[in-house]
Amino acid sequence: MSPSTKIARVGRNVIRPISTACTSFTSSPMPLGLASTMPPGFAATVGQLETFVLPEQVSGSVSDQAMAKAMIRAWRRDGILQVAMSQPQRQLYQSADASSRRFFRRPPGEKRACVDRRSYAGYVASGEEVTDGVADYSEIFTVTKDLPPKDKRVAGGWPCHGPCPWPDREMKSVLGRYTADLGASGTKLLQLIELGLDVPAGSLTKYTNDGWHHMRVLRFPPRHNTNGKGKDGRGIGSHTDYGLLVIAAQDEVGGLFVYPPHRGEQFSNWRQSAAGAKENEPGWVYVPPTPGTLTVFPGDMMQYMTNGMLQSTPHKVGLNTRERFAFAYFHEPNFRSTVRPLPGFNGGQEPLEGIHYGTHFTNMCLRNYPDRITTRRLVAEGRYRMLGCEELRDGGAS
Structure with a gap:
């Protein structure tokens, strides 16, 4: 935490900033140390997030329940919270960060070679990803479920299934360990959400067996050194994330902004794109980088499953003066x-149909990467219709 942030400890596992601000967001009137990392050209409140220390395992203890309720309150108020990294997690992050920097320093041709026609894994050049019709400046390596060509799903042509085109064994090993560790934290967080929402254990985690977990490794150029394809100063445009739960880590430079929940406002990205939502309106909160923490916020599927109790958080990224x-x-x-929808969150009705996650994920990729070779091949071969096949649907949790 920043030295300028006062904290109060609530129970064993919650670190709560003390705020003098009179807003719904736990924030301060822009402390100098935190505000100094905000990208130029943006106007926003500077947030001070609640930080939680995850237990070794979620047992349903009194302290687990208290923390779970506090997390639900934080998400409903702020749209985002922080989780403190353990020392081993810090080391994993540092190794992953170093591996990321080595990859993005490679020559353009080597990076462009890291693409697979079957999956959406691999390299995404700056300007290739589109948000609300405008190119984003982020440079990305996407890590997806790494499936060999002989896997029956890959051999059968399932949409989005295929190998991850790693540039070398070192990056595969380092990012594989980091992804697995974040997955373990993700499971704990879902277990705590179940506690906090008073739903039966397994109500969320039953859906994530062999989950379609993936990670975006991101580099943002300095604002004065872009390729001119996007909007000045914009790294990624305003959007909500399509999935269940997002766990993010950032370096010391800063660039993340969130739009906290507002009474009466709700986005349903699975029905209509939330890209560009509120992008140029007031009310944004800057999330300053806090060493040794992860930021966590709900995605569209969490909003759908909780009937809006936990809303998907709009966020955007600004370009700073450094990469x-x-x-x-x-x-x-x-x-x-x-x-x-989870038990008790279905409005008193049993829905006739839910949301098929594979179709939802594929639709998001088609929207964000209209010109990627993976999209062109999927469309040309007519494989999108496979998503309606019984083999690709289990009718409920896996």
């Missing part, structure tokens, strides 16, 4: 699963 590196890990349902 910036970050990770965004997505803890997701199984590709075949059909997610439905």
